[in-house]
Amino acid sequence: MEEILSLEGETNSIPPNSEQHQETIVNGNPPMPGTAQNPTSPGSDEPDSECDSGSDSDSEDEAEQNLQLQTLEAELSSNPCNYEAHVQYIRLLRKMGAIEKLRLAREAMSELFPLTPTMWQDWARDEASIGTGPEAVHAIEKLYQRGVLDYLSVSLWCEYLSFVLKSEEMVRDCSSTDISKARNLFECALTAAGLHVAEGIKIWEAYREFEQTIFQTIDPSEIQAKEKQIQRIRTIFHRQLSVPxxxxRSTLQAYSAWEMEQRNDLAVESSDLDGVPSHIASAYQRALEGYNARVHLEEQILRQDMSESEKLQQYMIYLEFERSSGDPARVQVLYERAIADFPISSDLWLDYTRYLDKTFKGANIVREVYCRATKNCPWVGELWVRYLLCLERGNASEKELASVFGKSLQCTFSTVDEYLDLFLTRVDGLRRRLLFTAEVEDVLNYSLIRETFQNASDYLLEHLKNMDGLVHLHGYWARLELSLGTDLVAARGVWESLLRICGSMLEAWQGYIAMEIELGHINEARSLYKRCYSKRFPGTxxxxxxxxxxxFERQFGTLEDFDHAVQKVTPRLEELQLFRLQQESKSIVKRENPLKKDAREKRKPGSDIIKEQSPAKRQKDAAMYGKDKAQDSNLVGPNKVKEINAKVEKENSRIEQMKDAMTGKTKVYKDQCTAFISNINLKANCEDLRNFFSDVGGVHDIRILHDKFTGKSRGLAYVDFSDDAHLAVAVAKNKQMLLGKRLSIARSNPRKSRKDLSGHDSQMEHVDAANQIDATGGSALNASAETSKEASRAPQSASRRRGNVNIDITGKNTFAVPRNVKPLGWSANKPETEGDEKPKSNDEFRKMFIRK
Incomplete structure (x- = not known):
C-alpha cells in the first residue's frame, strides 16, 4: 500500500516521518536549533587550521544572512504585498533553521497569498520532522487540509493521504471510526482530483489498495464482513472503469485478475470484455471513448515545447469541449488544472467564477473559489464585486460581508470605476437586506448605508470630480436618505455638498431639481433654477x-412666474447665441488660415512661388460660374434663382462680417454710393430695410447705427448700393412708410462737409468697427457710424474754439499736444518741408482754447 501511495514519483517527496527526511532537513540545509553543526569527526586527519578557517567562513555567512534577513523584514514591513519578498524571506528562514519565525512568516504569507503545493509540502514536512504526538499530527493534518484547497495537486493529495494512513495507528488496527475517517478523506480526494485524466488514477489505485489492506486484516471466519469488503472493492473498480x-486497459486487466482471485470465471489475460457484466462493459466502453476523444487535448496541454499563451489557449479549447459535454464536475476539475498552471490569469478566474455562478449559484464551493480568486488576482475589481454578490446569495452574515468589503478596499485597482462599482455593490446589498430580508441582524441599520456613502464620496471625490459617476452616487444617496432615512434635510445636504464641488455640472443641478419636483416642492425647484440659469455649462x-x-414654469408656475422667467432667460439666451456665433466665426477663421499657412510651409526653397489667382483667371471663373448659374435658372425658374442668390449673398455677407468682427479688422466705407436713412422704427432690422428696397435692387450693404452702451437701434442707417442708378431710385422713395414710420432718405455725401470744413477736397470715410452682431442673427453688424458722425462734428467745434484756425488732426491722441513738444522719432537734422510752421509757445497754445 505504501508503494501505491507514493505513485506520484519518488523525486517529489520523501515520507515525512522517515529518517531520510529528517537527515535532509538537518544536513541538506542549516540545522534547526539544537542540532549539530556538522562538526569534524574525531578521527579526521584534517589540520586544526582548516577547522578555524571553516569557522571563520561560517561566521561570515551567518553575518551576511542576518543582514539579508533584516533587509527582507524591512521590505515586508513597508510593503506586505511583495510576493517575492515573502518567498525569499521564508526560504532564508528555512535555511537558517529559525522555526518560530518561519511559522509566523508562512502564516503571514498564507493570509495574503495562496501557497504553491511545493510550499505546503515543505511546511508539512518541516513540522513533521520536529513534532510528534497527537497535537502535532492534528496540526500537520490542518496544514494539508489548507494546502489542498489552494490549488489542485494530485501529489499533495497523495502525500496527505499517506501521512494520515501512517500516523493513525487506529487505521492499521481496523478501528471503525478511523477507517471511516480515511474513507471520507479518500472520497474527498476523488471529488477533487478523481476525474483528472492524466493523474487521477493514482488516487483510485491508492483507494483500492487501502480497501484491500483492510480486507486482508479481516478474520476468515467473518464471512459476512469479507463479502461486504469484497463488494466495496468491486464498487471502486466499477467506478474507476467508468471514468476516462x-x-x-490495464485497470480492466487488474479488475479481471482480482475477480479471478475471487473464483469468478474471468480470464486474466483477456483483452476483451468477455465475462464482464454488461453494465460494467458498457460503462467502460463509454469511458474509453471519452478518453480517446480527450487524449489529443491532453497531449496539447501537457506539451513542454509551447509558450504560456499557447498553452492557455489550448486549455480554453479543452474547456470549451468539456462544457459542451455537459458534465459540471469534469469542467470544474479542468478549470482547477488550468488555475494551477496559470494562477494569476484574471481572465481565467473570471471565466471560471462566471461558470460556477451560472451552474451552482450560491453554493459553498462557489464561495471558496471566489475567496481563492481574490487572493490570486486582488487587483481585479469585478472579482470582488461578484464575490460580495455570491456571499449575499449564500445568506452570509454581515460580519463576513463587511470583512470581504474591507479587504477589497485595501487593493489597488486599475480604474476608479472599479472602486465606484464596489461601493455601489456594498450599498445595494445593505439596502436589499434592510428592505427585503425577514430577519434583519441587529447590526444592520441605515447608518451603515450612510457611512458607506460618505466613505465613497470622500474616497472618490478627487478622482470623479465633474464626472457622471459622482452624480449617480450622490443621486442614489439622496434617494436613500428620503426612502430609508426619511430625512429631507439630509437629502438636500447631499446635493448641496455635491454642488459646492461640481457646480459646473448640469447633471448635478438637474438631479437636485428633479428631486424637489418629485417631492412637490415647486418653490424650492424654482429657487434652484434662479441659482443656476446664469451659470456656464459645457456644450449646450x-x-x-x-x-x-x-x-417648468409652463407646467407648474403662474403667469407672473412665467413672465419673470422669460424676462430672466431671454437676455441670457441672446448672450449665448451671440457667443455661439462668435465661436462659429472663430472656427471658420481657423479652418481657413491653417490651410494657407500649410501651403506656405510646404513651399521649398528654390521652388516657384505659388501666386494668387490672376485677374484674368478670376474673370474666367466668374464667367463660367455665371454660365452655370444661367443654366440652373433655366431649370428652376427666375424667381427661385433670385431667391437663392439673395440667400447666398446674405449668408456670405454675414460670414464676412463675423470674420471681420472676430479678427478685429476695421472695415472702411467710403460712401460713394450710399443712402442715409433716418426716422427708422427702432424695431426695424436689416432684413426689413432689405425688403423695403427689394423693388429697387442693387443693395450691397446695410448698416444700422446702434447705441454703444445699450446696443439699441438709434433709428439711423446707411444703405450702400451697387451704382448711382439704383441709388437714385432709392432716394425717390423718400417719405414712404416702413413699420408705421415715414422714412427720410437722402444721398450720403461726406465730400461736401469735409470740403467746407478743411478747405480742400479730401474724402471722408465712414468706419464700421464691426464689434457687435445683431441679436436676431442677421448679417448686419453694429456700425460705428456714430464715431464718424462725431468726427464730422469735431472739426466744427474745434474751428469755433480755435478761431477758424485749420489744424491737421493726425494720428491718435495728438490734437492736444503742443506743437513745440518734440514728437518721438524727431531728429534735429530732419529737413524742413514746405508748409512747416514755427512751433508755438505754451502761451500761444493756451490762447487757442480761450473763447473770444
Missing amino acids: LVNM GSEDICRSWLR
Whole structure:
C-alpha cells in the first residue's frame, strides 16, 4: 500500500516521518536549533587550521544572512504585498533553521497569498520532522487540509493521504471510526482530483489498495464482513472503469485478475470484455471513448515545447469541449488544472467564477473559489464585486460581508470605476437586506448605508470630480436618505455638498431639481433654477437649463412666474447665441488660415512661388460660374434663382462680417454710393430695410447705427448700393412708410462737409468697427457710424474754439499736444518741408482754447 501511495514519483517527496527526511532537513540545509553543526569527526586527519578557517567562513555567512534577513523584514514591513519578498524571506528562514519565525512568516504569507503545493509540502514536512504526538499530527493534518484547497495537486493529495494512513495507528488496527475517517478523506480526494485524466488514477489505485489492506486484516471466519469488503472493492473498480483515465486497459486487466482471485470465471489475460457484466462493459466502453476523444487535448496541454499563451489557449479549447459535454464536475476539475498552471490569469478566474455562478449559484464551493480568486488576482475589481454578490446569495452574515468589503478596499485597482462599482455593490446589498430580508441582524441599520456613502464620496471625490459617476452616487444617496432615512434635510445636504464641488455640472443641478419636483416642492425647484440659469455649462447645457426653466414654469408656475422667467432667460439666451456665433466665426477663421499657412510651409526653397489667382483667371471663373448659374435658372425658374442668390449673398455677407468682427479688422466705407436713412422704427432690422428696397435692387450693404452702451437701434442707417442708378431710385422713395414710420432718405455725401470744413477736397470715410452682431442673427453688424458722425462734428467745434484756425488732426491722441513738444522719432537734422510752421509757445497754445 505504501508503494501505491507514493505513485506520484519518488523525486517529489520523501515520507515525512522517515529518517531520510529528517537527515535532509538537518544536513541538506542549516540545522534547526539544537542540532549539530556538522562538526569534524574525531578521527579526521584534517589540520586544526582548516577547522578555524571553516569557522571563520561560517561566521561570515551567518553575518551576511542576518543582514539579508533584516533587509527582507524591512521590505515586508513597508510593503506586505511583495510576493517575492515573502518567498525569499521564508526560504532564508528555512535555511537558517529559525522555526518560530518561519511559522509566523508562512502564516503571514498564507493570509495574503495562496501557497504553491511545493510550499505546503515543505511546511508539512518541516513540522513533521520536529513534532510528534497527537497535537502535532492534528496540526500537520490542518496544514494539508489548507494546502489542498489552494490549488489542485494530485501529489499533495497523495502525500496527505499517506501521512494520515501512517500516523493513525487506529487505521492499521481496523478501528471503525478511523477507517471511516480515511474513507471520507479518500472520497474527498476523488471529488477533487478523481476525474483528472492524466493523474487521477493514482488516487483510485491508492483507494483500492487501502480497501484491500483492510480486507486482508479481516478474520476468515467473518464471512459476512469479507463479502461486504469484497463488494466495496468491486464498487471502486466499477467506478474507476467508468471514468476516462489513462491506462484504462490495464485497470480492466487488474479488475479481471482480482475477480479471478475471487473464483469468478474471468480470464486474466483477456483483452476483451468477455465475462464482464454488461453494465460494467458498457460503462467502460463509454469511458474509453471519452478518453480517446480527450487524449489529443491532453497531449496539447501537457506539451513542454509551447509558450504560456499557447498553452492557455489550448486549455480554453479543452474547456470549451468539456462544457459542451455537459458534465459540471469534469469542467470544474479542468478549470482547477488550468488555475494551477496559470494562477494569476484574471481572465481565467473570471471565466471560471462566471461558470460556477451560472451552474451552482450560491453554493459553498462557489464561495471558496471566489475567496481563492481574490487572493490570486486582488487587483481585479469585478472579482470582488461578484464575490460580495455570491456571499449575499449564500445568506452570509454581515460580519463576513463587511470583512470581504474591507479587504477589497485595501487593493489597488486599475480604474476608479472599479472602486465606484464596489461601493455601489456594498450599498445595494445593505439596502436589499434592510428592505427585503425577514430577519434583519441587529447590526444592520441605515447608518451603515450612510457611512458607506460618505466613505465613497470622500474616497472618490478627487478622482470623479465633474464626472457622471459622482452624480449617480450622490443621486442614489439622496434617494436613500428620503426612502430609508426619511430625512429631507439630509437629502438636500447631499446635493448641496455635491454642488459646492461640481457646480459646473448640469447633471448635478438637474438631479437636485428633479428631486424637489418629485417631492412637490415647486418653490424650492424654482429657487434652484434662479441659482443656476446664469451659470456656464459645457456644450449646450446653458441653453438647456434656460429652456428647462421655461418648461417648468409652463407646467407648474403662474403667469407672473412665467413672465419673470422669460424676462430672466431671454437676455441670457441672446448672450449665448451671440457667443455661439462668435465661436462659429472663430472656427471658420481657423479652418481657413491653417490651410494657407500649410501651403506656405510646404513651399521649398528654390521652388516657384505659388501666386494668387490672376485677374484674368478670376474673370474666367466668374464667367463660367455665371454660365452655370444661367443654366440652373433655366431649370428652376427666375424667381427661385433670385431667391437663392439673395440667400447666398446674405449668408456670405454675414460670414464676412463675423470674420471681420472676430479678427478685429476695421472695415472702411467710403460712401460713394450710399443712402442715409433716418426716422427708422427702432424695431426695424436689416432684413426689413432689405425688403423695403427689394423693388429697387442693387443693395450691397446695410448698416444700422446702434447705441454703444445699450446696443439699441438709434433709428439711423446707411444703405450702400451697387451704382448711382439704383441709388437714385432709392432716394425717390423718400417719405414712404416702413413699420408705421415715414422714412427720410437722402444721398450720403461726406465730400461736401469735409470740403467746407478743411478747405480742400479730401474724402471722408465712414468706419464700421464691426464689434457687435445683431441679436436676431442677421448679417448686419453694429456700425460705428456714430464715431464718424462725431468726427464730422469735431472739426466744427474745434474751428469755433480755435478761431477758424485749420489744424491737421493726425494720428491718435495728438490734437492736444503742443506743437513745440518734440514728437518721438524727431531728429534735429530732419529737413524742413514746405508748409512747416514755427512751433508755438505754451502761451500761444493756451490762447487757442480761450473763447473770444
